[in-house]
Each structure stands twice: as C-alpha cells, then as structure tokens.
Amino acid sequence: MLNKKSVDDINVKGQRVLVRCDFNVPLKDGKITDENRLVAALPTIKKLIADGGKVILCSHLGKPKGEPKPELSLAPVAVRLSELLGQEVKFAADDNVVGPNAKAAVDAMQDGDVILLQNTRYRVEETKNGEAFSKELASLADVFVNDAFGTAHRAHCSNVGVTQYVETSVVGYLMQKEIDFLGNAVNNPVRPFVAILGGAKVADKLNVISNLLEKCDTLIIGGGMAYTFLKAKGYEVGTSLVDDTKIDYCKEMMDKAEKLGKKLLLPIDTTIAKDFPNPIDAKIEVTVVPSDAIPADMMGLDIGTKTAELYADAVKSAKTVVWNGPMGVFENPILAKGTIAVAKSLAETDATTIIGGGDSAAAVNQLGFGAQMSHISTGGGASLEFLEGKDLPGVVAANDR
Ligand code: ATP
Numbered sequence: 028m029l030n031k032k033s034v035d036d037i038n039v040k041g042q043r044v045l046v047r048c049d050f051n052v053p054l055k056d057g058k059i060t061d062e063n064r065l066v067a068a069l070p071t072i073k074k075l076i077a078d079g080g081k082v083i084l085c086s087h088l089g090k091p092k093g094e095p096k097p098e099l100s101l102a103p104v105a106v107r108l109s110e111l112l113g114q115e116v117k118f119a120a121d122d123n124v125v126g127p128n129a130k131a132a133v134d135a136m137q138d139g140d141v142i143l144l145q146n147t148r149y150r151v152e153e154t155k156n157g158e159a160f161s162k163e164l165a166s167l168a169d170v171f172v173n174d175a176f177g178t179a180h181r182a183h184c185s186n187v188g189v190t191q192y193v194e195t196s197v198v199g200y201l202m203q204k205e206i207d208f209l210g211n212a213v214n215n216p217v218r219p220f221v222a223i224l225g226g227a228k229v230a231d232k233l234n235v236i237s238n239l240l241e242k243c244d245t246l247i248i249g250g251g252m253a254y255t256f257l258k259a260k261g262y263e264v265g266t267s268l269v270d271d272t273k274i275d276y277c278k279e280m281m282d283k284a285e286k287l288g289k290k291l292l293l294p295i296d297t298t299i300a301k302d303f304p305n306p307i308d309a310k311i312e313v314t315v316v317p318s319d320a321i322p323a324d325m326m327g328l329d330i331g332t333k334t335a336e337l338y339a340d341a342v343k344s345a346k347t348v349v350w351n352g353p354m355g356v357f358e359n360p361i362l363a364k365g366t367i368a369v370a371k372s373l374a375e376t377d378a379t380t381i382i383g384g385g386d387s388a389a390a391v392n393q394l395g396f397g398a399q400m401s402h403i404s405t406g407g408g409a410s411l412e413f414l415e416g417k418d419l420p421g422v423v424a425a426n427d428r
Contacts (some may be wrong), residue, residue: 039080045168050086071199093151161188174199179421225250226352248356296331329355330365353385
C-alpha cells in the first residue's frame with residue numbers, strides 16, 4: 028500500500044537518527060492532559076533504541092509563532108517520555124533548537140541513547156520550510172525518520188525541508204499505520220463502505236464530501252453541517268447553523284450522489300432548543316422534531332432519536348466505516364446523544380472502523396469507546412486532507428522503496 032521506505036528497511040546501528048514525532052499534546056499548568064500522541068510514538072522509538080541508533084527526537088508543540096515561549100517548552104514531554112520508555116530522555120533546551128546544548132548532547136550520545144530537542148516552532152523558519160533551519164536539523168543526523176502524521180499535510184523544515192539534506196529519509200510505524208488504514212479505507216475499502224461526516228460547517232469539508240461520495244457506498248451527514256443540506260432540500264431550519272453560500276454546493280452533492288447511485292443520508296429528525304447552550308455544558312430544554320418541521324425560532328443542535336437509529340443501522344451493514352466530526356454539540360451531555368449513538372454503533376460492529384482525528388477522536392476516547400475502534404487517527408487536519416484525496420507533503424518526502 029505505502030510504497031515508502033520505513034524503519035524496517037534501514038540499519039541504524041551507531042547512526043544518529045533524527046525522528047520527527049508529533050508530541051503536540053494538550054498541556055494544563057505544565058501537565059500533559061492527554062498522552063495518546065506520546066504513547067502512539069513509542070513503537071518507532073523503541074525499535075530504533077533496540078537497533079542501537081542514537082535517537083534524536085523533535086516535534087512542535089502548539090503555536091509559539093517563531094519565539095521561545097516557556098509555556099510551550101517540550102520539557103514536560105521529555106519527563107513523561109523518560110517514564111514511558113523506562114530510560115532517560117535528555118532534554119536539549121536550546122531556544123534556537125539546534126544550539127550548543129543540542130550539539131553537545133548529540134556528540135555525547137552512546138548507541139541506544141535518546142534526546143529530545145526543543146519545540147521546533149520556536150524557530151520562525153520552521154513553518155516556512157526555510158533552508159537554514161532545515162540544514163541545521165540535518166547536520167545533527169545521518170538518517171531521518173518521519174513519524175508525525177499530524178503535521179504530514181504541512182511542508183515544514185522538520186518534516187520536509189530536512190529530507191533534502193539527509194541521505195536517507197523513511198517513515199515510522201505510526202505514519203505507516205495511519206497511511207495504511209486511511210489509504211485502504213478510502214482507496215481499497217472492503218464494501219459496503221460507509222462514511223460519516225459531522226462537525227460544525229459544510230465549508231470546512233467541501234472536498235471531503237465530494238471525494239468520499241465517489242469512494243463510499245453510503246455517506247452520512249450529521250452535526251451542524253446537516254442544516255445547510257436540509258435548507259438546500261427546501262426545509263425550514265429555523266436558527267440552526269447554516270451557510271447560505273453553500274446551498275448550491277449541497278444541491279450539487281445531492282445530485283452527484285443520485286447520479287453515482289450512492290446513498291446520502293441526512294437527519295430525518297433533529298434535536299432542537301431555543302438557544303445555543305451558554306456555557307456550552309449548561310442544562311438545556313430540548314425537543315425532537317422531524318427535520319422538515321423545525322420551528323422558525325428554534326435551533327437544531329443534535330441529530331434526533333430516529334436518525335440515530337437510522338445511522339446505527341447503516342453502520343451495522345457496513346464492512347468499512349470512516350467517521351469524522353461529531354453529530355451534535357457533544358460537549359453538552361444533553362446534546363451528545365447522537366454522537367454517543369453513532370460511537371456505540373461503531374464500537375459494536377465487526378467492520379473496520381476508522382476515526383478521522385480531531386474532535387471525533389477526542390469524543391470517542393472521552394466516551395470510552397476508543398479501544399473498540401480499529402484505528403483512531405492522530406491527525407485531524409492531515410486525515411481530512413487524506414480523505415480529500417490529497418498527497419501529504421510529509422509522506423511524499425520520504426524515500427521510495
Ligand atoms: P474533527 O476534529 O473530528 O475533524 P472537527 O473538529 O472538524 O471534527 P468541527 O467542524 O470543528 O469538527 O466541529 C466540531 C464542533 O461542531 C463541535 O464543537 C460541536 O459542538 C459543533 N457542532 C456540532 N453540531 C452542531 C450544531 N448542530 N450546531 C452548532 N454546532 C455544532
């Protein structure tokens with residue numbers, strides 16, 4: 028499937044191996060609140076340690092915008108990684124990332140040692156794929172491994188630029204797993220293939236909707252984006268989230284589905300309230316009405332109970348399911364029922380189930396269904412671009428087999 032060289036194709040004994048990881052973890056008061064991305068990076072790191080490489084890890088964290096921001100230092104990640112690996116991960120705390128600390132630490136490395144560089148986005152050139160920083164990173168290493176799927180849709184120094192100055196560039200296990208799951212699902216799915224899209228706005232997922240319609244057998248729409256489709260059908264949608272500039276697009280997609288003989292499922296009923304909850308988890312009075320009977324002064328905030336059953340049934344008959352974006356305002360327990368019902372149907376099926384990162388991944392994990400999914404992508408934006416059918420620069424840059 029993935030025709031890129033991986034860590035299984037190289038011998039790193041005694042070599043300096045620069046590994047681009049995705050350690051962009053949420054932090055609260057200097058504590059990591061979700062360590063999924065660290066855990067997901069371990070197989071590649073352990074493999075390189077076991078093979079006797081000198082393992083130099085790098086990553087971005089948040090958006091320091093080219094300046095050292097102490098609250099976005101990777102120091103807490105080094106501490107937690109040391110615990111997870113059971114060996115020291117030395118932190119090279121240079122504000123310019125490749126500075127005297129990093130160089131000295133690399134020079135002192137023994138085979139199997141691990142160090143972590145400072146946040147790559149402390150450098151302003153990082154997101155511009157600048158030459159100087161790419162070369163500095165490359166100067167630390169003999170081999171480059173890209174295991175950061177979450178940034179694979181961006182061409183930055185630490186995942187793309189650096190590959191021009193290192194002879195060998197390969198992908199890590201996490202990257203390979205992401206591409207294999209998402210790639211197989213989209214390009215070579217076991218059918219029936221059901222794709223479920225939700226989230227706030229149609230505009231965010233225009234190309235995803237269009238591309239998936241071509242690839243899947245059934246496309247299910249929920250969340251805020253459903254109301255633009257319902258309006259395009261001529262329904263009154265009250266004060267629900269609608270993008271009036273995308274009504275024609277929704278009509279086009281409904282026509283496209285019909286022409287291709289694909290099922291496009293929209294909510295048949297919807298959970299409505301007077302106002303958007305404020306704060307978001309506030310107690311709120313809701314009712315469920317048919318989708319063509321939303322009163323003019325009410326707002327749709329979740330799929331309804333009949334829709335949840337309809338969508339769960341569609342999932343039951345599927346062999347491959349890809350899901351991106353919540354079915355409603357899931358941050359509020361009263362409005363999370365649609366999202367929970369869909370998550371549960373995915374958890375219960377034997378089909379290959381793939382969660383496309385971001386909010387949907389967080390929702391599935393929070394709801395306790397994480398372990399029952401075949402694959403939860405670690406990249407929101409990257410998995411969306413993949414579902415759009417785009418090539419990811421971070422993947423393209425690795426050496427071909
Ligand atoms: P993912 O991260 O899985 O790709 P996403 O982050 O792209 O999903 P968004 O487009 O950000 O999804 O939408 C998620 C947000 O949509 C949630 O915060 C949720 O509250 C909101 N949302 C869902 N349904 C509605 C609705 N009916 N009205 C308004 N907002 C909604």
